[in-house]
Amino acid sequence: MDTKNIRLGVLDQSPVRKGLTAAEAVQETVELAKYTDALGYTRFWVSEHHNTGALAGSTPEVLMAHLAGQTKNIRIGSGGVMMPNHSALKVAENFRTLEALFPGRIDLGMGRAPGTDRHTAALLNPSNQFREQDFVEQLYDLNNFFHDRGDPGTPMAKIRAIPQVKTVPAMWLLSSSGQSGIFAAHFGMGFSFAHFINPNGGPQAVEAYRERFQPSEELQQQQANMAIFVFCSEDEEKVERHQALMDYRFNQFEKGAGIVPIGYDDIKHVTYSAGEQERIWYNRKRVIAGTPDRVKTRLTQLAEEYNVDEIIAVTITEHFEDRLQSYKLLAEMFIS
Template sequence: MSTKKIRLSVLDQSPIRKGATAELAVQETIQLAKLADELGYTRYWVSEHHNTGILAGSTPEVLIAHLAGQTKHIRVGSGGIMMPNHSTLKVAENFRMLEALFPGRIDLGMGRAPGTDRITASVLNPSNQFKEQDFIEQLADLNNYFHDTYEPGTIGAKIRAIPQVKTVPAQWLLSSSGQSGLFAAHFGMGFSFAHFINPNGGPENVKLYRERFQPSDDLSQPEVNVAIFVFCSEDEEQIKQHQAVMDHRFLQFEKGAPIVPLSYDDVKDQVYTTHEQERIRHNRYRVITGTPSEIKLKLTWLADDYGIDEIMAVTICESFEARLTSYKLLARQFEL
């Protein structure tokens, strides 16, 4: 087992717990960001999801501004901005403004999925064609906006992303497949693999990203982290109950059933078919749970498998206190 120092970060989707409100979910995000800052986590990313009743995070660019103002040291960013939903110029200006306010602390994590269903995505951006080439062009345009490098005589050369600032936010591509890893390598961006979405093929995709990486003005060496669902507790019964809720939540999502906040009481008497049990076994690779000593061993194995030194923990659980405790126990185990 590796003895290298592992950095920990947070991906927060602002989950709405059963019986709670969206307002409370946002307040919990603020409280968790402050705690992560105090504990020594590396970065804190917030997500973009739309038309869902279980996640309150829809506008990371707004939330980032508040979180960065409430914290002192931790990097704050998006996990991610779903680029097909947005004008590239507006993304550039949002993040130039954030960089002006908090220079050297802002991450722009980007994805090519809409973060919602197709109907909602078409309303967010009626011109969205869901084409891969459109995403590639957005990445090229973003680089030009951040560095003011449009070719003279082009339309882009007539436009400046305001405010004009000297620093550029760190740029990352988020993906649960290898394709965006290749884009990240081509544009010289960081790569974040979403193991919590797809537990297959990650190490191979990260290896390919490293092999194909082309240094950019913003990043001279490949930089990678891996995001995974994590839950740590000293109470083994709490761990068992958490896993049962996650098992059912994944099945809800795969079936296209209404996604609603769950408690252990909602799922404890569920009887699953043989096929559902197979899906549960598969989906458990998306989650790492355990007591403090177990969790350190499992996460270190994951880091070794990927050849990385940063893990981004996604923790959604029934109790906010249990969520805070999980992040505290992780920080202690990894001596942040």
């Protein structure tokens, strides 16, 4: 695969680095969006997480409005809006407003997980039953709201998402399993596989999406990408330190201990049990960390395995300048 045909995007979760406030983490997201816009990245997505001190991104639709106003060319999107936390009507109105302000630059990426623990999810939406059918019905309603239509004879036929605008945001389903790919194919939406969450089954999920894709009013051809944790540095020691930090974060999360802002000095002497080490080797499949040559080779291989021409990079670093540098090195490899 010609690496110059691989497009790059960003998924940013507004990570709170050790010693920083959440407000400063959000400002770093703003700076990163402007930086990757200038580098020629295709899209910049921001996430929805709740009740965590390590990630400050909780309201992507609010942050998107500011990011779109601070950038010029890059597409701005949600990665994603967690639909069980919201009503389809409110999501439609949020994104119609964004589309009115920035027509043709808005991506609505959607997930069906709550982006938090069950107790917090229950507070976000007390009626949430976590049923797959509810998610499908939300997608159906959302499409109707974006096109000012509803089933005749039902209350939905009289309801309009305000403001009414002529354009529709690009719709994507984000998933770490194959089921949402089937939904994306049925509704004629884009599909993004979260390899950074689940390193198994992604190529098969994308293939199933392509086989079942039905064109929609907005999307005539299949559109798929994959997202993965990436860190690129010319300094081997920085790569090793980064990998050690990622190992620790995954381990803490899987033990249910939560994730807090940490630095390398906090974890450099940590030892792991045989079981924990086994999980570390598994979770390293979710990450590509290395010098430019290694990162370029592995990302190209993954793009071929997935049969996609776009990679979404998720990068969390101890130091902000290393985050910027990693995205710069990626741009030098893949963006002409």
